[in-house]
Amino acid sequence: MKIGSSIRFNKPRPISSFASVVGKKEGEGPMKGYFDEIVPDPTFGESTWERAESQLQAKTFQLALQKGHFQEFDIDCLIAGDLINQCTGSSFAAKKTKIPFLGVYGACSTMAESLFLAGILVDGGYSNRTAAVTSSHFSTAERQFRFPLSYGGQRTPTAQWTCTASGAVVVSAEGNAPCITGGCIGKVVDLGVTDASNMGAAMAPAAADTILRYLQDTKTKPEDYDAVVTGDLGNVGSLLLMDLLLKQGVNLKEQHQDCGMLMFDEQKQDTHAGGSGCGCSASLLCGYFLPKLEHHEFRKILFAATGALLSAMSPAQGESIPSICHLVEITSQEESSC
Amino acid sequence: MKIGSSIRFNKPRPISSFASVVGKKEGEGPMKGYFDEIVPDPTFGESTWERAESQLQAKTFQLALQKGHFQEFDIDCLIAGDLINQCTGSSFAAKKTKIPFLGVYGACSTMAESLFLAGILVDGGYSNRTAAVTSSHFSTAERQFRFPLSYGGQRTPTAQWTCTASGAVVVSAEGNAPCITGGCIGKVVDLGVTDASNMGAAMAPAAADTILRYLQDTKTKPEDYDAVVTGDLGNVGSLLLMDLLLKQGVNLKEQHQDCGMLMFDEQKQDTHAGGSGCGCSASLLCGYFLPKLEHHEFRKILFAATGALLSAMSPAQGESIPSICHLVEITSQEESSC
Numbered sequence: 170m171k172i173g174s175s176i177r178f179n180k181p182r183p184i185s186s187f188a189s190v191v192g193k194k195e196g197e198g199p200m201k202g203y204f205d206e207i208v209p210d211p212t213f214g215e216s217t218w219e220r221a222e223s224q225l226q227a228k229t230f231q232l233a234l235q236k237g238h239f240q241e242f243d244i245d246c247l248i249a250g251d252l253i254n255q256c257t258g259s260s261f262a263a264k265k266t267k268i269p270f271l272g273v274y275g276a277c278s279t280m281a282e283s284l285f286l287a288g289i290l291v292d293g294g295y296s297n298r299t300a301a302v303t304s305s306h307f308s309t310a311e312r313q314f315r316f317p318l319s320y321g322g323q324r325t326p327t328a329q330w331t332c333t334a335s336g337a338v339v340v341s342a343e344g345n346a347p348c349i350t351g352g353c354i355g356k357v358v359d360l361g362v363t364d365a366s367n368m369g370a371a372m373a374p375a376a377a378d379t380i381l382r383y384l385q386d387t388k389t390k391p392e393d394y395d396a397v398v399t400g401d402l403g404n405v406g407s408l409l410l411m412d413l414l415l416k417q418g419v420n421l422k423e424q425h426q427d428c429g430m431l432m433f434d435e436q437k438q439d440t441h442a443g444g445s446g447c448g449c450s451a452s453l454l455c456g457y458f459l460p461k462l463e464h465h466e467f468r469k470i471l472f473a474a475t476g477a478l479l480s481a482m483s484p485a486q487g488e489s490i491p492s493i494c495h496l497v498e499i500t501s502q503e504e505s506s507c
Numbered sequence: 508m509k510i511g512s513s514i515r516f517n518k519p520r521p522i523s524s525f526a527s528v529v530g531k532k533e534g535e536g537p538m539k540g541y542f543d544e545i546v547p548d549p550t551f552g553e554s555t556w557e558r559a560e561s562q563l564q565a566k567t568f569q570l571a572l573q574k575g576h577f578q579e580f581d582i583d584c585l586i587a588g589d590l591i592n593q594c595t596g597s598s599f600a601a602k603k604t605k606i607p608f609l610g611v612y613g614a615c616s617t618m619a620e621s622l623f624l625a626g627i628l629v630d631g632g633y634s635n636r637t638a639a640v641t642s643s644h645f646s647t648a649e650r651q652f653r654f655p656l657s658y659g660g661q662r663t664p665t666a667q668w669t670c671t672a673s674g675a676v677v678v679s680a681e682g683n684a685p686c687i688t689g690g691c692i693g694k695v696v697d698l699g700v701t702d703a704s705n706m707g708a709a710m711a712p713a714a715a716d717t718i719l720r721y722l723q724d725t726k727t728k729p730e731d732y733d734a735v736v737t738g739d740l741g742n743v744g745s746l747l748l749m750d751l752l753l754k755q756g757v758n759l760k761e762q763h764q765d766c767g768m769l770m771f772d773e774q775k776q777d778t779h780a781g782g783s784g785c786g787c788s789a790s791l792l793c794g795y796f797l798p799k800l801e802h803h804e805f806r807k808i809l810f811a812a813t814g815a816l817l818s819a820m821s822p823a824q825g826e827s828i829p830s831i832c833h834l835v836e837i838t839s840q841e842e843s844s845c
Binding site: 170171174176217219220245246250252253254255256257260261263264266267268269270271272273274275276282286289290292293294295296297353354355356357358359478479480481482483486488491493 | 508509512514555557558583584588590591592593594595598599601602604605606607608609610611612613614620624627628630631632633634635691692693694695696697816817818819820821824826829831
């Protein structure tokens with residue numbers, strides 16, 4: 170059902186299973202105790218970085234199946250995307266399965282986009298069980314978007330660190346689990362930021378737009394949620410989001426948590442403005458936030474993943490950075506009685 | 508509703524408006540009389556090829572709005588994708604609008620993927636009106652996937668020619684128009700083809716898989732359709748598709764039409780195995796097939812767009828080419844009384 174420009178599901182749909190796998194550096198940060206698996210070998214046993222990322226994504230998906238006691242044939246559809254050119258991280262992982270596959274691209278907002286679409290397929294009766302998966306890998310992203318690592322190029326203070334991480338969820342029609350109840354599809358917002366090393370600033374206006382629309386459409390306030398989670402604005406973008414929302418009369422300070430800021434200890438781990446990459450918010454959703462809903466520490470959260478829709482070439486062509494933020498509302502099973 | 512691994516909508520959903528725009532070469536081929544607009548200037552008035560493609564896509568979308576007498580605010584959601592790295596062709600076009608945006612990636616299958624998702628959003632009651640748009644541009648694709656044009660590198664006989672073309676549709680909840688009635692989400696299929704200049708061979712098994720599953724799920728035969736349209740297998744892939752289906756007891760010869768083969772006169776236009784690119788099947792769907800359904804020359808077609816899910820780097824890394832084919836069923840308004 171449409172509510173303004175937001176969507177409410179016919180009934181809350183359980184996220185029956187979820188899994189998170191991260192790399193070594195992510196496994197040394199403040200969130201290290203929350204992930205299902207920390208893999209110290211960045212190659213994941215493969216011969217190229219791109220294969221490594223596919224392997225990471227495939228591994229996380231298999232773990233989500235395993236944790237939910239599902240077989241591959243229990244899943245009607247797999248929705249996935251990543252940052253690698255032509256999303257090969259996802260399609261090369263999907264070819265290991267025989268599951269109908271929808272490729273999506275939302276940059277670092279991909280976990281919210283794929284989770285929301287999975288919810289729509291299930292809620293609309295088009296699927297009994299759909300999985301949503303995404304990943305990022307420090308080395309595939311660095312090679313593609315920035316400098317060869319061996320150059321040792323210095324990073325600016327506003328730069329974020331692409332996480333080697335993946336998250337996978339399975340959304341089902343029925344069951345006992347945290348539930349997705351609806352959400353809001355993001356608009357492409359571009360206020361003219363051209364610095365590809367300051368994606369937090371580029372993405373903050375998109376996050377503000379989506380969060381505001383959702384609060385207005387649902388007539389709710391920040392205090393109605395235990396957390397309003399963004400991913401991944403980092404510390405620069407998070408401050409800007411607070412400012413942008415305050416100007417609209419919304420104070421998010423108490424409820425706001427940003428996956429980019431949670432992932433690393435920026436002082437000890439030299440990660441500057443915070444973590445980023447599709448896998449950052451995906452692994453924290455699956456490792457940190459969904460378990461908190463499962464154990465009823467949280468009743469209701471908004472998960473608003475942000476993405477910077479640039480390519481490696483577009484800033485060099487003088488383009489500014491269009492950004493997007495997709496939002497899903499997730500409740501504990503008790504709260505929504507799904 | 509699920510039927511096997513296919514989906515049937517609650518009711519047929521009208522494609523209320525559609526538009527096609529192509530470049531000079533496409534406008535000199537055998538289909539030249541069918542497109543809404545032929546633009547001889549490949550730059551579309553812009554300073555880079557990537558901006559040119561965004562402009563082409565934005566123009567086609569605006570034309571679809573105009574033809575349907577819609578304003579931007581009539582559209583709840585825009586679903587789009589293209590071949591450029593990080594899908595900037597689509598996101599840079601979408602930022603000119605204020606419409607909630609879902610980015611998808613299905614390579615040349617994107618028109619079927621985005622149209623199917625648009626149908627699902629509308630049929631499920633999540634949107635009153637969703638647009639699906641895609642594009643490709645010869646010069647963005649050549650630069651990215653193959654050689655700089657100025658090298659004058661020779662193309663192999665199995666190579667296809669990326670079309671400068673775009674198609675846009677608007678799917679509505681109610682109305683008089685050709686209707687989408689359901690479809691089938693493709694699986695990623697990879698039989699080991701590693702030649703990036705022979706994408707027809709890579710994609711044919713994916714097309715066979717999806718078409719077979721749909722015919723089986725719906726208990727229909729090729730003769731139940733006026734056309735089973737693939738895009739874009741070209742002449743190499745089309746022959747392979749016929750073979751693969753014949754081995755499964757399905758003779759598609761009478762009904763099969765391939766957008767890659769329709770687009771160009773391969774002898775006169777030196778396009779080798781045929782056209783390709785997201786815009787090839789999109790512009791022919793919107794320029795040729797939907798009007799035939801609108802004018803009741805056709806009653807029912809299957810539109811099965813195929814995509815090769817490679818990157819410019821993956822074949823160089825020794826990877827084979829995973830492919831996918833998404834299918835939608837479209838009927839004339841009379842046939843489905845939608």
